[in-house]
Amino acid sequence: MDNKKLADRLFPKVHMTPEELEAKFPPRKLPEGAKVTRFAPSPTGFVHFGGMYQVMIGERLAHLSGGIFYLRIEDTDSKREVSDAARRLIQTLRDYGINFDEGADIGEDGTICDKGEYGPYRQSLRANIYHVYAKKLVSEGKAYPVFTSDEELEAVLAADKKEENKTKDWESEAEKQRLETLKNRNFTLDTVEKELAAGHKFVLRILADGDPNKKTIFDDLVKGRLEIPENDEDFVLLKSDGIPTYHFAHAVDDHLMRTTHVIRGEEWLPSIAKHIMLFRYLGFRMPKYIHTAQIMRLDENGNRKKLSKRDLGANMDDYDEKGYPRESVTEYLMTLINSNFEEWRAQNPSKLYTEFPFSIKKMSVSGCLFDYDKLMDVSKNTIARMSARQVYDRLLSWTKKYDTEFYILLNDNEQYAIDILSIGRGGKKPRKDFGTWSEVRNNISFFYDTLFTPDYEYLKNADKQTVLSVLSEYPTLYDERDDQNEWFTKLKSLASKLGYAPEMKEYKENPENFKGSVADIAMILRVAVTGRQQSPDTFEVIRIMGREKLTKRVALAQKSLF
RNA sequence: GCCUCCAUAGUCUAGCGGUUAGGACGCCGCCCUCUCACGGCGGAAUCAGGGGUUCGAGUCCCCUUGGGGGUACCA
Numbered sequence: 181m182d183n184k185k186l187a188d189r190l191f192p193k194v195h196m197t198p199e200e201l202e203a204k205f206p207p208r209k210l211p212e213g214a215k216v217t218r219f220a221p222s223p224t225g226f227v228h229f230g231g232m233y234q235v236m237i238g239e240r241l242a243h244l245s246g247g248i249f250y251l252r253i254e255d256t257d258s259k260r261e262v263s264d265a266a267r268r269l270i271q272t273l274r275d276y277g278i279n280f281d282e283g284a285d286i287g288e289d290g291t292i293c294d295k296g297e298y299g300p301y302r303q304s305l306r307a308n309i310y311h312v313y314a315k316k317l318v319s320e321g322k323a324y325p326v327f328t329s330d331e332e333l334e335a336v337l338a339a340d341k342k343e344e345n346k347t348k349d350w351e352s353e354a355e356k357q358r359l360e361t362l363k364n365r366n367f368t369l370d371t372v373e374k375e376l377a378a379g380h381k382f383v384l385r386i387l388a389d390g391d392p393n394k395k396t397i398f399d400d401l402v403k404g405r406l407e408i409p410e411n412d413e414d415f416v417l418l419k420s421d422g423i424p425t426y427h428f429a430h431a432v433d434d435h436l437m438r439t440t441h442v443i444r445g446e447e448w449l450p451s452i453a454k455h456i457m458l459f460r461y462l463g464f465r466m467p468k469y470i471h472t473a474q475i476m477r478l479d480e481n482g483n484r485k486k487l488s489k490r491d492l493g494a495n496m497d498d499y500d501e502k503g504y505p506r507e508s509v510t511e512y513l514m515t516l517i518n519s520n521f522e523e524w525r526a527q528n529p530s531k532l533y534t535e536f537p538f539s540i541k542k543m544s545v546s547g548c549l550f551d552y553d554k555l556m557d558v559s560k561n562t563i564a565r566m567s568a569r570q571v572y573d574r575l576l577s578w579t580k581k582y583d584t585e586f587y588i589l590l591n592d593n594e595q596y597a598i599d600i601l602s603i604g605r606g607g608k609k610p611r612k613d614f615g616t617w618s619e620v621r622n623n624i625s626f627f628y629d630t631l632f633t634p635d636y637e638y639l640k641n642a643d644k645q646t647v648l649s650v651l652s653e654y655p656t657l658y659d660e661r662d663d664q665n666e667w668f669t670k671l672k673s674l675a676s677k678l679g680y681a682p683e684m685k686e687y688k689e690n691p692e693n694f695k696g697s698v699a700d701i702a703m704i705l706r707v708a709v710t711g712r713q714q715s716p717d718t719f720e721v722i723r724i725m726g727r728e729k730l731t732k733r734v735a736l737a738q739k740s741l742f
Numbered sequence: 743g744c745c746u747c748c749a750u751a752g753u754c755u756a757g758c759g760g761u762u763a764g765g766a767c768g769c770c771g772c773c774c775u776c777u778c779a780c781g782g783c784g785g786a787a788u789c790a791g792g793g794g795u796u797c798g799a800g801u802c803c804c805c806u807u808g809g810g811g812g813u814a815c816c817a
Contacts, residue, residue, distance in 0.1 A: 222817050257816055383815050409745065419815040426817050450746060450812040474810075484809065519755050522766060546748045547810065554754065554767050604779070611779050671776075702776030714778040
């Protein structure tokens with residue numbers, strides 16, 4: 181068999197040589213140790229939490245080392261492609277502030293374009309490049325065509341469909357046999373000519389020379405040293421439409437784009453033997469690999485399952501709608517990626533996460549469970565670290581999108597809103613009232629008359645005479661010039677006058693001497709003013725509301741008693 | 743079935759041959775306190791099981807078990 185001739189027959193239109201491609205995409209001129217990483221999603225949906233996990237790793241690795249982080253769209257499967265998915269993917273990544281140095285991008289006109297010298301960055305646009313290497317492999321006898329008639333092709337596609345329906349059963353020997361017959365290493369140039377002349381399509385398969393009884397050593401940067409059996413499967417390089425499979429595209433692209441570190445999910449681990457073989461056949465040096473553990477969820481039987489598309493928390497676009505600040509999610513991601521991040525964060529509350537000394541060594545080997553409680557905690561801390569101004573701005577843009585009524589209130593009186601959001605903010609131990617923007621409304625609604633839905637149950641159940649006395653006397657007692665101490669002293673004296681203990685200690689020691697304590701008096705005031713039994717410091721609340729609103733609220737409470 | 747990865751409390755983890763097994767989230771209690779939040783203190787809860795190796799094992803090796811992933815002309 182003349183492989184050279186076969187290659188020419190199979191790829192008559194390919195005239196470029198691998199050497200020319202090498203010259204066109206030369207090794208990058210980067211400082212020693214600079215890493216080139218990439219995010220390479222297929223445009224079949226939204227950015228997944230697990231994908232984002234990989235994005236963060238790739239981005240940090242590249243930019244911490246002075247390297248390049250690029251975006252490649254792996255659109256080799258037209259059947260599964262979702263229209264507009266690529267654009268939305270890019271937009272989501274932008275929303276999260278992820279900075280790509282090169283790769284697919286959204287242009288001025290809203291369509292996808294390429295940015296950078298190592299493109300095209302969409303695999304569907306790289307067919308001619310793959311074919312150069314396909315031809316080379318054929319001419320060296322390392323790959324061969326397998327022709328399928330239309331009927332056979334149909335059978336294959338039907339089998340595919342069956343698999344999609346999850347009736348996959350690999351114990352079926354017949355199924356295996358059927359696939360076996362589809363590949364045929366023994367053929368002549370004549371038969372190839374005949375098939376081509378008949379217009380039959382072919383897939384290009386690799387001619388595997390591996391022995392599965394032998395093991396290859398593979399060093400993964402997080403998983404460590406692995407032993408995997410050599411590949412003996414003549415896997416498909418080029419599908420019948422001439423588009424490469426993942427394996428082939430991976431080898432060609434990551435070589436030509438000069439990727440130094442491949443970060444991908446551990447579902448690729450079993451394919452490593454294939455990739456080792458491919459890189460060897462092609463004469464490429466292998467990049468380093470980081471196979472990341474998957475993010476899991478619990479199924480109804482209590483088993484862990486990969487967090488998949490439909491699961492809560494999977495879609496990176498959903499967090500905004502739920503009100504999580506984007507940086508809360510990235511912070512949470514960082515805590516999952518490097519376990520010492522939290523400690524660092526505690527010591528460096530005002531630094532950007534990009535200043536964190538991220539390390540591959542600190543990455544987890546096993547898959548973790550997505551934990552909403554933890555995300556909420558991280559988010560509360562994240563918001564607590566913001567200034568009132570920041571919180572206001574962020575809240576404003578969030579409500580503009582999701583809660584117009586609240587937005588108008590916030591927007592109408594900016595200073596009032598900032599004053600409210602300033603309560604307990606700043607200092608060493610800030611309040612952690614909200615983890616999401618969506619919680620804010622309910623939390624501070626009592627400050628706004630139109631949102632005020634008081635619950636006076638407490639007042640109705642308390643000693644009526646006391647309540648009336650507090651409500652009628654307090655407004656005359658109040659002086660906006662008082663500081664917190666003076667304010668509280670006045671409250672204590674009122675308590676005392678009404679037969680309530682001014683000091684908690686006093687009350688606790690001799691409860692029988694009093695009708696109650698200053699706490700009861702304070703609660704009456706709180707409920708009257710806020711319409712609820714739980715609120716931030718009443719002094720602060722009244723100070724921000726001002727005398728006018730105080731008077732109104734007290735009057736409203738009084739009215740409710742009759 | 744075969745291949746492969748993983749295994750410290752409910753969750754995320756520290757540990758890298760000698761530790762009272764450390765921290766965070768969640769949970770419970772107490773304190774602080776005008777309530778809540780914050781904070782402080784304390785508590786319940788962990789080395790999957792079994793064999794080795796070693797003076798000594800959470801840590802190294804093997805087996806078992808459990809769980810994940812893969813086994814496509816999908817990525």
